[in-house]
Amino acid sequence: xxxxxxVEASTLFIEDIEVGVSRSLSREIDDAVxxxxxxxxxxxxxxxxxxxxxxxxxxxxxxAHGMLSAALISAVIGGQLPGHGAVYLGQTLSFRSxxxxxxxxxxxxTVAAVDRARKRLTLDxxxxxxxxxxxxxxxxxxxxxxxxx
Amino acid sequence: xxxxxxVEASTLFIEDIEVGVSRSLSREIDDAVxxxxxxxxxxxxxxxxxxxxxxxxxxxxxxAHGMLSAALISAVIGGQLPGHGAVYLGQTLSFRSxxxxxxxxxxxxTVAAVDRARKRLTLDxxxxxxxxxxxxxxxxxxxxxxxxx
Numbered sequence: 001x002x003x004x005x006x007v008e009a010s011t012l013f014i015e016d017i018e019v020g021v022s023r024s025l026s027r028e029i030d031d032a033v034x035x036x037x038x039x040x041x042x043x044x045x046x047x048x049x050x051x052x053x054x055x056x057x058x059x060x061x062x063x064a065h066g067m068l069s070a071a072l073i074s075a076v077i078g079g080q081l082p083g084h085g086a087v088y089l090g091q092t093l094s095f096r097s098x099x100x101x102x103x104x105x106x107x108x109x110t111v112a113a114v115d116r117a118r119k120r121l122t123l124d125x126x127x128x129x130x131x132x133x134x135x136x137x138x139x140x141x142x143x144x145x146x147x148x149x
Numbered sequence: 150x151x152x153x154x155x156v157e158a159s160t161l162f163i164e165d166i167e168v169g170v171s172r173s174l175s176r177e178i179d180d181a182v183x184x185x186x187x188x189x190x191x192x193x194x195x196x197x198x199x200x201x202x203x204x205x206x207x208x209x210x211x212x213a214h215g216m217l218s219a220a221l222i223s224a225v226i227g228g229q230l231p232g233h234g235a236v237y238l239g240q241t242l243s244f245r246s247x248x249x250x251x252x253x254x255x256x257x258x259t260v261a262a263v264d265r266a267r268k269r270l271t272l273d274x275x276x277x278x279x280x281x282x283x284x285x286x287x288x289x290x291x292x293x294x295x296x297x298x
Contacts, residue, residue, distance in 0.1 A: 071216045074214065079194060091242045092242075093240045
């Protein structure tokens, strides 16, 4: 059974969003979430699931799927910044360091640019384990507008 | 219960990979996988889960999470091209069209460039529903080498 943290969902409208606004999510990347992600993604690479195999790889032990971090970035975008009403246009991802089972991942999404005329946000995305930066990237999204509501 | 398609895993070594080599995965994006992705990602945006809400949005009905397509791209990379031994460096994603519950997603990953000296691949990634292109992107990965094995 997955222990999914409850985060209160919200919507921020384009009119109310400024550069520097930030939202975050923190989740322990335990075996349950790694196995669940393997099932939902079809990615059963043994580096994620088989400790004996993983120990012989360059990683020296099991690691989480890189795209699991991306899934959590998308949760911050779709749940909080801008939240419900967001339209996801694009995402870049740089996988910098592996995440080990049992580590706690902090996902921080920060507004880097606001284009009010086109209702577009550029979001800086950073995933960290403690002080270690594990995934970085940039998202492009359309934010909902009070005018359209 | 998720009905996950079985795809035989494989490893391609950098020495054997040429531009144009392609691997793929096909999966029906049904309600079970959408709900499973919502749990594993923490992304419970009602546009994915609540038909009544989703009908009032610009999408006119429920859609799958964009990052679910990305998870399936990563499965082709980690399972087939180059497969086991791959090290995921980066990914770009462009979300072009929504995916509706019940649609079948075809994920095709094709080698666009091979840098044998650095063991690096550039992979063109395309997700389609029939003839409709829904997600495109480019991946950067390190491939395993026969020399290192």
